[in-house]
Amino acid sequence: xxxxxxxxxxxxxxxxxxxxxxxxxxxxxxxxxxxxxxxxxxxxxxxxxxxxxxxxxxxxxxxxxxxxxxxxxxxxxxxxxxxxxxxxxxxxxxxxxxxxxxxxxxxxxxxxxxxxxxxxxxxxxxxxxxxxxxxxxxxxxxxxxxxxxxxxxxxxxxxxxxxxxxxxxxxxxxxxxxxxxxxxxxxxxxxxxxxxxxxxxxxxxxxxxxxxx
Amino acid sequence: xxxxxxxxxxxxxxxxxxxxxxxxxxxxxxxxxxxxxxxxxxxxxxxxxxxxxxxxxxxxxxxxxxxxxxxxxxxxxxxxxxxxxxxxxxxxxxxxxxxxxxxxxxxxxxxxxxxxxxxxxxxxxxxxxxxxxxxxxxxxxxxxxxxxxxxxxxxxxxxxxxxxxxxxxxxxxxxxxxxxxxxxxxxxxxxxxxxxxxxxxxxxxxxxxxxxxxxxxxxxxxxxxxxxxxxxxxxxxxxxxxxxxxxxxxxxxxxxxxxxxxxxxxxxxxxxxxxxxxxxxxxxxxxxxxxxxxxxxxxxxxxxxxxxxxxxxxxxxxxxxxxxxxxxxxxxxxxxxxxxxxxxxxxxxxxxxxxxxxxxxxxxxxxxxxxxxxxxxxxxxxxxxxxxxxxxxxxxxxxxxxxxxxxxxxxxxxxxxxxxxxxxxxxxxxxxxxxxx
Numbered sequence: 109x110x111x112x113x114x115x116x117x118x119x120x121x122x123x124x125x126x127x128x129x130x131x132x133x134x135x136x137x138x139x140x141x142x143x144x145x146x147x148x149x150x151x152x153x154x155x156x157x158x159x160x161x162x163x164x165x166x167x168x169x170x171x172x173x174x175x176x177x178x179x180x181x182x183x184x185x186x187x188x189x190x191x192x193x194x195x196x197x198x199x200x201x202x203x204x205x206x207x208x209x210x211x212x213x214x215x216x217x218x219x220x221x222x223x224x225x226x227x228x229x230x231x232x233x234x235x236x237x238x239x240x241x242x243x244x245x246x247x248x249x250x251x252x253x254x255x256x257x258x259x260x261x262x263x264x265x266x267x268x269x270x271x272x273x274x275x276x277x278x279x280x281x282x283x284x285x286x287x288x289x290x291x292x293x294x295x296x297x298x299x300x301x302x303x304x305x306x307x308x309x310x311x312x313x314x315x316x317x318x319x320x321x
Numbered sequence: 322x323x324x325x326x327x328x329x330x331x332x333x334x335x336x337x338x339x340x341x342x343x344x345x346x347x348x349x350x351x352x353x354x355x356x357x358x359x360x361x362x363x364x365x366x367x368x369x370x371x372x373x374x375x376x377x378x379x380x381x382x383x384x385x386x387x388x389x390x391x392x393x394x395x396x397x398x399x400x401x402x403x404x405x406x407x408x409x410x411x412x413x414x415x416x417x418x419x420x421x422x423x424x425x426x427x428x429x430x431x432x433x434x435x436x437x438x439x440x441x442x443x444x445x446x447x448x449x450x451x452x453x454x455x456x457x458x459x460x461x462x463x464x465x466x467x468x469x470x471x472x473x474x475x476x477x478x479x480x481x482x483x484x485x486x487x488x489x490x491x492x493x494x495x496x497x498x499x500x501x502x503x504x505x506x507x508x509x510x511x512x513x514x515x516x517x518x519x520x521x522x523x524x525x526x527x528x529x530x531x532x533x534x535x536x537x538x539x540x541x542x543x544x545x546x547x548x549x550x551x552x553x554x555x556x557x558x559x560x561x562x563x564x565x566x567x568x569x570x571x572x573x574x575x576x577x578x579x580x581x582x583x584x585x586x587x588x589x590x591x592x593x594x595x596x597x598x599x600x601x602x603x604x605x606x607x608x609x610x611x612x613x614x615x616x617x618x619x620x621x622x623x624x625x626x627x628x629x630x631x632x633x634x635x636x637x638x639x640x641x642x643x644x645x646x647x648x649x650x651x652x653x654x655x656x657x658x659x660x661x662x663x664x665x666x667x668x669x670x671x672x673x674x675x676x677x678x679x680x681x682x683x684x685x686x687x688x689x690x691x692x693x694x695x696x697x698x699x700x701x702x703x704x705x706x707x708x709x710x711x712x713x714x715x716x717x718x719x720x721x722x723x724x725x726x727x728x729x730x731x732x733x734x735x736x737x738x739x740x741x742x743x744x745x746x747x748x749x750x751x752x753x754x755x756x757x758x
Contacts, residue, residue, distance in 0.1 A: 177437060181445075182422075189422035197429070276474060278430065283473035287423055 111142065112150045116164065119157045120205065127208045129154040155220040158209075163224025165202060169195045170232045184240030185294045191232065192264070192286045196271055196279065203272075211272050215265035216313075226261055233260040246297050255310060256297070263293060419455055421445045424470050431549040439547060440466070453479075453516055458557055465557035466544070469518070473551075476516035503723040511599070511727070515619040518553040524596075525555070525618040531594055537582035539614045558614050560607030567603075567741040575611055580691065580744020582613040587735050591728075592633075592751045596623040599727040601734030603741070622727040632728055637754050638685050641674045656721050672707060679703055680732075684748055692743035697736065 118140045122130055130136040133154070137144045151157045173179065173190045182190065199206060213219065218226070237256050240246030246256070267289070271282040296305070419427075428436050436443040440459040447455035454471035488498070498505075514520060522543055529540030547554035561569070566579065583606070590597035598605070600620040607614040624632075631653045634640065641647050648670060651657045657669050679699055683689035691697075739746065 177435075186420060186422050189420050190425070193422055193426040197426070276477060278473075280474035281477065283423060283426065287420060287473070290420070 111146050112160075114140065114142070115147060115150060115157055116161050119154070120161050123158070123161075123209065124205045129158070158221035159224035161224075162222060163228045165198070166195070166225055166228040166232070169198050170228070172198075183243055184236050184245045185290060187236050187239065188233075188260070189286065189290055191236075192267055192290070193283070195264075196267070196282055196286070199268070199271065206268070207272055210268060213269075215262055215269045229261055229264055230257050233257045233264075236260075240297075245294065258313075259293070259309070263289060418447055419470060419472060423473070424457065427470055427473070427551055431552050432547070436468075440468075443468070454551075459554075466547075467541070467555050467557045468547070469553040469555075471516065471518060471551045476513055479512055479516065507723040507726055511620055511622070517550060518548065519550045521619050522548045522553055524621050528590070528594070528596070528598070528618055528621070529615070532586060532589055535582065535585050535589055537578055537612045538586050539609075539612050541614065541616060555616075558607055558609065558616070560609035560614055562604055563606040563608060563613075563738060564603035564741065566608040567738075567743070573743075573745075576742050576744045577746070578611055579608055579613050580739050580742045580746055583735065583738060583742075584744075584746045584748075586613070586615065587731065588751075591624065591629075591731075595626070595629060596621055597727075597731055599731050601731055601738060603738060606738075620727075622724075622731075624724070624728075628722065628724045632722075632725060633751070633754070635677050636681055636684050636750060638681070641677060644670075647674065654722050654725070658720065676703060676707060683736075683746070684750055686748065688745055688747045690745045691736070691739035692745065694740070697740045700733075700736065 119129075119136070122136070122139075130139070133147055134144055136154075137147050151160070169191065173187070173194045176190065179187070179190075209221070234257060237246055237253075237260075241248050241253075247253075267282070267286055270285050271279060274282045274285075276282075425435050428434060428439070432439065436457075436459065440461045442461075443459045444457045446457075448458045448467070449456050453475045454469055457468045457470060459466045459468050522545060525540070526543050526545075529543075532538060532540070541555040541558050544554040563579075563583075567576075571579075587597065587601075598615065598618060598620070599622040600617065605615070605617045607616065631650070634650050640650060648657065648666075651670065651673055652659075656673060657666050661669065682696070683691070
């Protein structure tokens, strides 16, 4: 496990400094003084390392908010908001990297190096939605409800995107963006509008990245 | 769902909402002319009323900057046709509530701590709204606090709202930007100041310590250690708002005491401190155990010496009797302009003499009874008559000083609060006016 962490952080360091992955795995291993075999035992590619890096960022924020003293009293909406605010706060430590890696992408892009990022957010979102359903905040809508995590992930990516482009003092516009969009999302999630909208979205969003179930 | 688009379209749909008002005004005019065509009595006042209602409905849907702007324009009844002013005076701006996680985020950013780490209890929902934020009730070691938290980016959105909507608002209200530019600039400055809680904290502490000696006037204690640009903490005051007190069963003696406290507070600020609480809204004052508690120093206005002298010279009862001095005093405030012909000048002077004689009445005796409904009634009637005269005699446009906006607002507010209280007030003129220097 220690090698894994070492690779992840050295890789993050390299990305931040150079704005792109190392030339080869061999060069990278030489730089951090580990045999190539150790690298490939942990990761299949640089994309896999980067994916792990972002996954780690999301899951550490999730861990921090879930450990908060008031978490248990929060409803689904407050849980989602807490995560988004905490993520924006935490992302200040990774902002230059996010600017170079995520900045050029649109919120709908699904590159391989963000697989872990998405996976770990979805796990969190699923928990929030289940909490919302048990509290009556989120309506159970059968197959359509299965698209809520998609919508929440796209929303999360737009928040990140908005934050990266935000030049207001203290990123206050991002705060307002989060506040307003989450309000709209939870208002929609209670009405029939969302059924039709999600149905349309499912029709429009290309399926190539989704595994046929 | 791509959220940036929905933010962009928010601005568009605002413009669309405004355009909707334009259409509705058009329809109202059609009805007006239609009625005229069939020969029934058409009343332009009714028409203006209907239009004002349509504009007001649009503004209140928009909230934020535009509504505030309209509200501020309505302060000075000379700036808006009376029907509009009456509609906007009803407006009570309220911001959408902040979620608790955002309050936590704001606390973390401002103090590096969560509300629950600073206070033993902190309400998750707002106790009530403030004009650009909300108030939470907190407690610690047996003391209760009111914690005001501001909406993020409110200054920014106020600025955009004002610049985007100003031209549209002006054309809807039939005002020319060049005529009201100075007023708008003054109003914008005050509005933006309201978003700076650090400034509000400094002023609150200063004004309250400089007014501490006033009888029956009390101020909440402010806590700089738990205040910042976005958060303002003060003592929680349990009291009755001034309007509830005034409409309640209080005795005449209690009414007089509270009214006197309010009067003394304004006289002290204007004539001694030269800076005053410019928002005499009944919600900004509480009555507790017969004493007046003053809250919310978000909107204060400082008076420069030269302007102060020009403006308050009119309190001198001998001034209006002396045409030469009176003319000079009006010219100093740019109420009469050098290019006015003799006839226009005479009309303005007569109009001002009439207004001042009425408005300054309370100052010209040892005590004044605001319980007499005839006084406020006379002021309203004069306001309408002046507005009509201004229209007919083409006295509109750039007259008077922008600094006067808040003086008028404060005194009209003060008079209407005192009338509501039905209080009898002891009055004395400032020394420099009595001695005529």
